[in-house]
Amino acid sequence: MANLTLHFLLIFLSFHCIFAIITESVTSQTQNATNFIVTSCKTTLYPTICVQSLSTYANTIQLNEQELAHAALTVSLSKAKIASTFISKITRMKGLKPRELQASKDCSFNMNDCVYQLTRSIPELGQSGKLASRRDEFTWHVSNVQTWISAALTDQNTCLDMINNPSMDGKIKDSIRVRVFIASQVTSNALALVYKFAEKHS
Structure with a gap:
């Protein structure tokens, strides 16, 4: 009986040690990914927002510049859609x-185009990652991404200019501005991270 108890105790301790090792490994990977995000976000105009918006993607990003840029674009598209839908309701x-x-209406038109530009940027970024070893094609695809994100930023700024006039109701103006400005911040960050990815592989 004593031997059986000892046997089960040893099995339990073995599983406990294995679980502890796995947990420590996962925690270490997550911490490394988080540190990578923090360091990368220092190159953006809005580093605090960059870290906050991308930390939830740490396990996917790990230490990969393309995944980092992809996550930033995903966040940017999400915020742009929120702003676009809200303005459409206005x-x-x-x-x-x-x-x-x-x-x-003019602002809504621009935000719809912004969503379109960001939507097509995501698969294009994926194409550039597949071609990192083929410089000409890589440059072509990543250049498209940079151009389209820049166009999205222009759409956002144009929208802000359009609502920034005395004839606009203050509450409407503020409610539109806050949503578009949030979208513009994460889009600016996404563009910076795409440039960082491009520099790494060009």
Whole structure:
């Protein structure tokens, strides 16, 4: 009986040690990925927002520049969609002044284009990663990504310019501005991280 008890105790301790080793390894990998994100985000205009928005992707990113850029683009697209959907709803509000309605429609048009530019940037970035060893094709694809993200940023800034006029209701203006500005911050960060990825492999 004593031998059987000792046998089970040894099995339990073995499993416990294995679990502890696996847990420590996973924790170490996550910490390394987080440190990689923090270091990479220092090259962006909004490093704090960069770290906050990308930390949840640490396990996917690990130490991979392409995965980092991909996650940043995913965040950017998500925020742009939120802003675009909100502004679209504003254009259907009753009681808007003619200038408010026109400004909101113009802003909505730009944010729709912003979403389009970011949407096509994500698979294009994936193509560039596959061609990292083929410089000409890599440069072509990553250049497209940079161009389209820049266009998305221009759309966001144009939208902000359009609503920034005295005729806009203050509450409407502020509610649109905060959503578009958040989108522009993460889009700016995404562009910086794509450039970082491009420099690493060009």
